[in-house]
Amino acid sequence: MELRHLQHFVAVAEDQHFTRAAERLMVSQSGLSASIRALERELRAPLFVRTTRRVTLTEAGRALRAEAERILAQVRSAHEAVAAVQGVLRGTLALGTEQCIAGVHVASLLAAFRRRHPDVEIRLRQAGSGALAEEVAAGRLDMAFAYRTQADSDQLRSVSLTSEPMTVLCHPSHRLASPGAALTAQDLAGEVFVDFHPDWGPRRTTDAAFTAAGVRRTVALEVNDVHSLLDLVDENLGIAVVPRHFRHKRPALTALPLKGTGEAEYETVALLPPERATSPAARALVTLLETGGLAPPQDGPQAS
Template structure:
């Protein structure tokens, strides 16, 4: 089994098409097909279900994809480590971040990194925290800034950034706003909520806090970006439970403390693979983050 074969396999799995994968790899389609067939013979298993339009992974193919991506990430990290020892940091830094994650100014951090390491290509992806954790563990991302997640140490580790309580945002005309007092989850039992997709960190904190108290809540308005959440709350269509730093994003809304949550807080972290699998570029970014004033 060769690295080249694994690269071919992963490309076909991602593109779900031999022609597109061949164009991406800049190889002939016949050569790509021969490479995949040789890999299947060596493993004595079919890796793809082929149709006239697409290809999909078999069960064996799905199992190989997890390990292939990890092997390729480690191979890339090894090459970049050698370059770093020679005094040149280059290659690619692929990171993920949840929107408006607390504890790090992602844009400013990346700008500073680019000034120091112009030969490193930066790639940024935005997803929810659960997906980001999976991507780091699988080797598709070098690191991610997201809701704190503890996985298997050999696949995923968390470096704490910050933690903060959750608050309630509502329209100024809402009865809770007029009362102006701190609220508890039980006070919100009958409310309609605006919230993020269950994959997002703030939603996961809120769901856990309400579930622990046995309080059922409905989320008729589910969004995947911060501005939509603020707009919907601003129109009086529901209330939102969000991390405290959100109160500065729309000053026309009323922010109320949320109490009796059983200690639930929004914790953010840098999610990284094991130290051995962490790329030199990711280590350099974390060193830059650690050197920021106030840390």
């Protein structure tokens, strides 16, 4: 099994199209098709279901994709490790992050990283914490900044960044908007909620807190970005339960402490593969984060 066969297979799996994959790889379509056929012959299994519009993975193809991505990530790490020993950090840093993550200012961190390591190509992907954890574990991302969704495993480890309580945001004219009032999950029963997709860290934290309190809630307005959430609350269309640092993004809203939720705090972490599989670029970014003093104060207005 040749590495180029795996590279070609992963490209077709990502693009779901032979022509687009061939263009991205800068190979002929016939050569790409021959490479896939050779891999299928070796594995004695079809890897794709081909139609006139796109190709999709078979069950065997889905099984191979996870392993192929891990193998290619390890090969890339090996090349980068040799370059690092020679004193030059090269290659690619594939980083994932949730929006407005606490404990790190991602833009400032990446700017500092680029100044120190200009030969490293930075790729950034924004997604929910659940998806980011899966991509780091599968080798598609070198690391990610996310909400802690699971305990450490043999495929994923975490470095804690910060933790903070959840806060209720509402319009100043809302019936709950009493300055300094502390609310419980029971106080919020029956309210209209604005929240994120279930894969996001804040949503997972809130869902866990209400489940633990035995209070059912319905998310009537579901969004995928922070500013849309704040806009909806600002129009008094619902309330939101969010990490405490969100309150600085819209000072006109009323922020109220959420009590009685036990240990349901919002903990953000850097997600990494096992130490042996961590790329030199990811190690350099973690070192910069730990020693550079780049994270703004958790409660400050510049919290990302």
